[in-house]
Amino acid sequence: MSRVKVVDSGELSLGQKDQELWLQVDIAGMEEEERALFLKRKEAIDLYVANEKSHEEIHSLIGINRREINRLYTRCISFDPNGIPWGYRGLIPNKKIKKYELNPLSKKINDSRKTGEFSLLLEKYPKIRDEIENLFLGRKKLSEPVMRPKYIHKKFVEMCKEVGISRSEYPFNTNHLGYRALCRFLTQLRNKHFGTASRRYGRDAEQKAKNAGIGKQNYPSTLTPYQDVEFDGHRIDGIFVITVKTLEGDDAVLTLDRLWFLSFIDRATHSVIGRPHICLNKEYNASDVMIAAKKAVMPVKKMNLTIPGLTYQPPGGYPSERFPEIEWAVWDVVYFDNAQAHLADLVRERFRNLIGCTTCLGAVGKPMRRPHIERFHQTLTSSSVQRMPNTTGSHPNDPRRENPEEMAIQYRITYEHLEEILDVAVSNYNGTPHGAIFYNSPLEILEQRINKGMIPRLLNESKRSEFLFTQIEKNRTIRGSHQSGKRPYIEYMGVEYRNDLLAQSAHLINTKVTIHINVDDLRTIRVFLPDGSEFGEVVATGKWSLTPHNLQMRKAINLLKNKKLIHFTQWEDPIFVYHEYLLSQKKKKKATANQIAKVQKVLRKRDEEINKNVALAKAHEDINALEQARERQEKTQSTSKTPTVNRRFKTITL
Structure with missing residues (x-):
């Protein structure tokens, strides 16, 4: 007797053909009759796919005929709503794998039951379906942000009247005008559009639904x-x-x-x-x-x-x-x-x-x-x-x-x-x-x-510098003039920057250079020539070079100066002037207090640098004094070591 041949015209995917990839079924929770029927179906499908026995042999061994085997195999290779083959799940007794659709032309239709009428109505009038989805998911900007099902039902009945549905047709021929079917449809919408539907329960719920529980974050590696x-x-x-x-x-x-x-x-x-x-x-x-x-x-x-x-x-x-x-x-x-x-x-x-x-x-x-x-x-x-x-x-x-x-x-x-x-x-x-x-x-x-x-x-190691973390790059032109006698300088944020080398480099006037700025401390900037070579650090002129200050503080001081609210000369420290201005404000606002706190932090940083420099200077003085004392001691020992011994012996003999 010829063996069964599983027909595959090349349209089946690997997940449909390979039984090893089919999802399994846990039979422990089944009733005894259901478990026995499932095992019979599984054995028949396994023999059918293995091509080891004919339909007649399978029928004689298990009791399932050719027509039933073909029906069961079709269930196994069909796809579920998630696009995965049903596999052995399709063999579970009384399991529905296809959504019910009402066929109005069928002779078996029962006029007393309205199952499937709601879905048929939505298919016939897609405008009603779209309106229901928009109202439930909040896609329309309405005065009512979260519309309850009973009010959606009122809108549904109104739209049914607008499209011309007669009083003898569904939903008007039911006791509740299709309300229960509508609620079931809304539940399906809520499950299908989980993230959007969660908006009905607040912004936090919507954020969690749309951004948590999915993606790479669930698999920490x-x-x-x-x-x-x-x-x-x-x-x-x-x-x-x-x-x-x-x-x-x-x-x-x-x-x-x-x-x-x-x-x-x-x-x-x-x-x-x-x-x-x-x-x-x-x-x-x-x-x-x-x-x-x-x-x-x-x-x-x-x-x-x-x-x-x-x-x-x-x-x-x-x-x-x-x-x-x-x-x-x-x-x-x-x-x-x-x-x-x-x-x-x-x-x-x-x-x-x-x-x-x-x-x-x-x-x-x-x-x-x-x-x-x-x-x-x-x-x-x-x-x-x-x-x-x-x-x-x-x-x-x-x-x-x-x-x-x-x-x-x-x-x-x-x-x-x-x-x-x-x-x-x-x-x-x-x-x-x-x-x-x-x-x-x-x-x-x-x-x-x-x-x-x-x-x-x-x-x-070449990048381990505090300066580099808050560094930005800007293009500037070296300014200066022989006619006015003004030596070369670089201007940034209303302040001139110079050093001795730049002051002696008149040939660089009108040269475009790149400057590296530490926005957390604007006292110095680093200059690079057009060919990329470093020219060196230039220092802010006047008292701007004394107290550390950041870019935001420089902007605030320049703004007050432009508004004529503060004034300082080249020999006055702008940070101290700014600090006094903040203290002089009669209305002690919180914003002013925050600015004062930032200035105080800057002044503490300056004091720390001064104390550090003093400590370093004292340490250098101590080291130099020790080295000088050591040199004098070594010199004394090298010149007077032998005469001292002879003089001691002479003194003893006398």
Whole structure:
């Protein structure tokens, strides 16, 4: 007897033909009769596909005829709604694999039942279907943003009347005018358009539905430290103050506008990379992003804490502090959102050319694609700032929010205190066990990965300069004139830059050069000639070269000067003049307080540099004094060693 031949005209895919790829069925939950029938069908299909027995032999062995075998095999190779062959699932007894469609021409139609009438109506009138979908999914801008099913049903009945459906036809010949069928259709819409339908339950639900649970994020495969990192800024939930000396010599306490907290976190180990940056601006900018990146890459040392009782936990710390072998470690991919500061040319250029990483931009207001940094910010604020009396809470009605400005002034909770508290909190966070990493701490996971040889990429030694992180490039022309007697100079942001070499290089007048500017410190700029050779550093003229100041501060001072609100000569320090102007403002606004805090930070940096230079000068003096004393001692010993011995013996004999 001839064997069965499974006919394949070349239209079947590999998933349809190969039984090994068919989805299996768990028969443990079936009733005994259903299980027996399923196993009979499966055995018959296996013999049929194997081409080992004829239809008659299969029928005699199992009891399933040719027609039934062909029907079952057709069910197995047909596709489900997801485009996957039904496989053995098509053999489950009483399983519907095809959607019911009403055939109005069939003689078997039952006039008392209305099954399929609703679907047939929507097929006949696609305008009604589109209107229902638009109303339910919120595709039309209506006065009612989320329309309930009973109001959609009212619109459905009105449209049925508009298209001319008679009173004797569906849905008017039913008790509820097709309401139940409409609700079932809306449920199908909700399941089919999960992300869009979630909008009916709020913006948060829509964001999670559209951006979580799908894609690469569900299959975490990052194991190597610093391979992928996330960055974001968080508005600190607290009010802080600064103490200033007024022009009259009195102490004044000013409240600051809410500050920003910028940080990087490693996806593989959940460790916070480097000391985070606290931004005093109303909105953080590209310079703040690069300062945060600089702090994340440069080695970290513990701060000198001034708050009594505040200490670092021994298990905590920062990666570069605990593991010297990964000092100056950099990352391969950084995940941003589309905030304006992240799209700046400075950020993209520095990350690409200096750090050598790829930037992956996500959408604003969709934190699901950066879960680690968002979760870290929640943990940090809930364990530190939100526990303080000056907290603003997580929302306006938070019971923890109780006159935060008054509390900040009363307890003198300053910006310097915030720096110390957050530094300790982040350090301790890195040493705290996390449930997401099986109750290991981020530093413990990092140590294990390092011991396995997963050493992150280190920044090239030629690029290990603070200047390079906040550097931008501009084209300028060297100016000067023999007629007016003005020596060569370079102008940038309203300030002239010179050095002795440039002053003696009159041949470079009108030469176009490239200047490298550190936007975090504009006291000096570096000049490169048209052929690419470095000319050297030029210094801002006058008092602009004394106090460190950034690009934003320079712009603010120039704006006030242009408006005739402040005035200073070449021999006055513009930063001090700016500081006095801010103090003289009668209306102590928060924005003014933030500007004062930034100027005070700059002045502290200047004092630190002066103290450092004094200490270095004293150290050089001590070293020179020791070297001179050593030289005198060696000279004395070399010239008087032998005569001293003879004189001693002569004295003894006499």
